[in-house]
Amino acid sequence: MARKLKRVLADEQNTVLAHLRQKRSSLEIDAIFGTVAEHAARYVTAIAEETMSAASSGAAATKAAGGSSRRVTQKAVNESIAQVVVEGLVSAFREDARIAIGEAEGDRDLLAGLVRDVYRMWKSDRLDSHVDDIAVAAHARGAYLALDNAATVSWSVDPASPCCSECEDNSLAGGVTKGEKFPTGHVHPPAHPGCRCLVGPVRH
Numbered sequence: 001m002a003r004k005l006k007r008v009l010a011d012e013q014n015t016v017l018a019h020l021r022q023k024r025s026s027l028e029i030d031a032i033f034g035t036v037a038e039h040a041a042r043y044v045t046a047i048a049e050e051t052m053s054a055a056s057s058g059a060a061a062t063k064a065a066g067g068s069s070r071r072v073t074q075k076a077v078n079e080s081i082a083q084v085v086v087e088g089l090v091s092a093f094r095e096d097a098r099i100a101i102g103e104a105e106g107d108r109d110l111l112a113g114l115v116r117d118v119y120r121m122w123k124s125d126r127l128d129s130h131v132d133d134i135a136v137a138a139h140a141r142g143a144y145l146a147l148d149n150a151a152t153v154s155w156s157v158d159p160a161s162p163c164c165s166e167c168e169d170n171s172l173a174g175g176v177t178k179g180e181k182f183p184t185g186h187v188h189p190p191a192h193p194g195c196r197c198l199v200g201p202v203r204h
Helices: 002-021 029-033 036-046 048-061 074-104 108-146 165-172
Strands: 152-156 198-201
Touching (some): 029 074, 036 048, 036 074, 048 074, 048 108, 152 165
Antiparallel strands (some): 152 198
């Protein structure tokens, strides 16, 4: 997944730099990178095979409780992953890009250099943690989708990696019917970047 995203970043960088070389091209962030939805879609499409694999693994984990992988569709997984990508990777990347645009103050050559620095930082350092979050989210989505709509589910915090107080509140909420929200407003993990909680069926 990381390798594929790094290839997308490399191709995207070339497109962005070509845009900046056009003397009359807009330097607004949406003109340079596309809208947030378009930006996220490039990444989601590139890793669709891997996120579906992770979701299928999540579905397999709930098979004993009546889970069915037939409920796990690429469309449903992509929709969920798009939200995670927007809230994590794309949001953080575009904030770095906004800073670069502000610092350049319209100087295209300076902006091109700053943009190269942003892409270099993301490809060498920042991307990997977001890939972990995306993989965890896909696994959780698959496990959740696979369960019967009448299933009762509970939120479990990883004992080896204590989460935040909000996730603790989710775990203390006990079982909820699939589709209902936990106290944080989520129907399944992750609740935030770095969250390693799981959701699973309640066994009576």
